[in-house]
Amino acid sequence: MQHASVLVEDKQSLWNKVPQVTIFFWIIKIMATTVGETAADYLNFNLKWGLTTTTLAITGLLIVALIIQMSATTYIPAVYWLTVVLISVVGTLITDNLVDNLGVSLETTTIFFSIALAVTFVGWYASERTLSIHSITTKKREAFYWLAILFTFALGTAAGDLVAESMDLGYLVSSVIFAAVIGAVTFAHFRLKLNAVTAFWIAYILTRPMGASLGDYLSQPRVEGGLQLGTTGTSIIFIVIILALVAYLTKSKRDQISR
Numbered sequence: 001m002q003h004a005s006v007l008v009e010d011k012q013s014l015w016n017k018v019p020q021v022t023i024f025f026w027i028i029k030i031m032a033t034t035v036g037e038t039a040a041d042y043l044n045f046n047l048k049w050g051l052t053t054t055t056l057a058i059t060g061l062l063i064v065a066l067i068i069q070m071s072a073t074t075y076i077p078a079v080y081w082l083t084v085v086l087i088s089v090v091g092t093l094i095t096d097n098l099v100d101n102l103g104v105s106l107e108t109t110t111i112f113f114s115i116a117l118a119v120t121f122v123g124w125y126a127s128e129r130t131l132s133i134h135s136i137t138t139k140k141r142e143a144f145y146w147l148a149i150l151f152t153f154a155l156g157t158a159a160g161d162l163v164a165e166s167m168d169l170g171y172l173v174s175s176v177i178f179a180a181v182i183g184a185v186t187f188a189h190f191r192l193k194l195n196a197v198t199a200f201w202i203a204y205i206l207t208r209p210m211g212a213s214l215g216d217y218l219s220q221p222r223v224e225g226g227l228q229l230g231t232t233g234t235s236i237i238f239i240v241i242i243l244a245l246v247a248y249l250t251k252s253k254r255d256q257i258s259r
Helices: 002-015 023-046 050-071 077-101 106-127 140-166 170-189 196-219 230-252
Strands: none
Touching: 023 050, 023 077, 023 140, 023 196, 023 230, 050 077, 050 140, 077 106, 077 140, 077 196, 077 230, 106 140, 140 170, 140 196, 170 196, 196 230
16 A cells, blocks of 8 residues: 555656746746747847737747647656746737737736736636645646746736836836845745745746846836847847756756655
């Protein structure tokens, strides 16, 4: 009986296809967030694809990546983080389409995606009794996981633009504000015993607007409060860093959850 129990635990660990939450996780997440912002702008404006074409093209790539990710039987860093980068771009584009093409206000989109994310969490917990990313051991949980990730990126884009643009605080100040809130959440987790799952998802949501504001600060013209590195230069720098870290993690396996 004990042997059978061990086999079940090993099988569950095999299906946990998300990385361990380490410093590398957060670095790549923020980089992916920034790339999501700058890459969407690059395809939309620099290559003149337009929002509709860009959205359709990247969504198609995301669907392919999700099929590969969900068909895998274990965590594969390259596949997982490619999916995160693509879902970051799509999340940005969804919000941009609502605001720029359909004229929906940033306040409305922020509220809408907050509700959508809350409903996803409620449905996930009602079905699985957990929101922990360390228990992504079934396809249903993985589906909830990626849906939640999509809404965090869409929400983060709306909230980031709302703070940076509508409130006229600027990109740098906006990124510092979100970083400070993330710091407060980290302190609450380690010192005030804030629940780990709650702390994770709050931080995950907030890294999106922080990264988006950082991406805009680096890429936008100086007259608009940026450093004028451009969407091309900013995207290349962050993609290179992501590739280097993913290659390191693939070789070292430092972010794989122990069985």
